[in-house]
Amino acid sequence: xxxxxxxxxxxxxxxxxxxxxxxxxxxxxxxxxxxxxxxxxxxxxxxxxxxxxxxxxxxxxxxxxxxxxxxxxxxxxxxxxxxxxxxxxxxxxxxxxxxxxxxxxxxxxxxxxxxxxxxxxxxxxxxxxxxxxxxxxxxxxxx
Amino acid sequence: xxxxxxxxxxxxxxxxxxxxxxxxxxxxxxxxxxxxxxxxxxxxxxxxxxxxxxxxxxxxxxxxxxxxxxxxxxxxxxxxxxxxxxxxxxxxxxxxxxxxxxxxxxxxxxxxxxxxx
Numbered sequence: 001x002x003x004x005x006x007x008x009x010x011x012x013x014x015x016x017x018x019x020x021x022x023x024x025x026x027x028x029x030x031x032x033x034x035x036x037x038x039x040x041x042x043x044x045x046x047x048x049x050x051x052x053x054x055x056x057x058x059x060x061x062x063x064x065x066x067x068x069x070x071x072x073x074x075x076x077x078x079x080x081x082x083x084x085x086x087x088x089x090x091x092x093x094x095x096x097x098x099x100x101x102x103x104x105x106x107x108x109x110x111x112x113x114x115x116x117x118x119x120x121x122x123x124x125x126x127x128x129x130x131x132x133x134x135x136x137x138x139x140x141x142x143x
Numbered sequence: 144x145x146x147x148x149x150x151x152x153x154x155x156x157x158x159x160x161x162x163x164x165x166x167x168x169x170x171x172x173x174x175x176x177x178x179x180x181x182x183x184x185x186x187x188x189x190x191x192x193x194x195x196x197x198x199x200x201x202x203x204x205x206x207x208x209x210x211x212x213x214x215x216x217x218x219x220x221x222x223x224x225x226x227x228x229x230x231x232x233x234x235x236x237x238x239x240x241x242x243x244x245x246x247x248x249x250x251x252x253x254x255x256x257x258x259x260x
Contacts, residue, residue, distance in 0.1 A: 021164065104203035107203075111231065
């Protein structure tokens with residue numbers, strides 16, 4: 001299967017999030033991904049990267065966030081890895097509960113899961129990796 | 144993130160251009176709102192029509208703005224919600240919290256209607 005891979009290691013600085021978004025966008029452009037869906041994938045990627053910076057690496061600029069954008073014929077797979085201790089996905093508060101609706105944070109994973117087709121987490125002693133996948137329909141790619 | 148301010152009657156409109164994704168750039172929007180409230184401008188519209196990417200951090204900034212405006216006894220409306228941004232409001236159910244309008248004119252007109260009723 002044809003595969004293109006783009007990699008970026010960035011410091012854990014939230015002021016670099018836009019740069020990371022542009023990296024993902026550029027990688028998707030090279031894959032000739034449908035522009036209508038591209039922005040949603042970029043937004044989903046920024047959710048994973050923001051979590052890695054803030055919750056995984058606790059904003060420590062010496063800790064890296066590794067981003068890999070993998071383009072296959074039928075899907076985009078993005079890996080975001082931090083150096084943190086991980087979290088329990090099932091322990092996250094439901095941002096849709098009335099008591100949480102006015103909160104300023106806690107919606108990242110919800111958005112991520114809504115915009116992508118598949119989301120998985122890999123917790124290891126060296127850090128947490130989130131893997132997000134979006135399938136591409138035949139009509140949406142020129143490859 | 145560029146912020147352009149325009150005063151229309153007793154309504155302050157902030158036109159945002161760029162990406163609303165957290166960090167110091169996004170905080171500028173909340174600072175701007177607080178400065179309007181200090182100047183007793185409590186009817187505010189934030190226009191998102193020129194915002195390319197917004198994520199949950201951006202939504203968090205809008206929530207912070209809304210809370211500040213409501214605490215000051217004012218009202219905040221959102222305009223220029225593209226399909227992409229509307230989708231985020233739907234996913235997060237914030238569509239039930241924010242008043243959203245197709246464009247600035249409609250949001251400002253709504254303020255005027257609110258005042259005459």
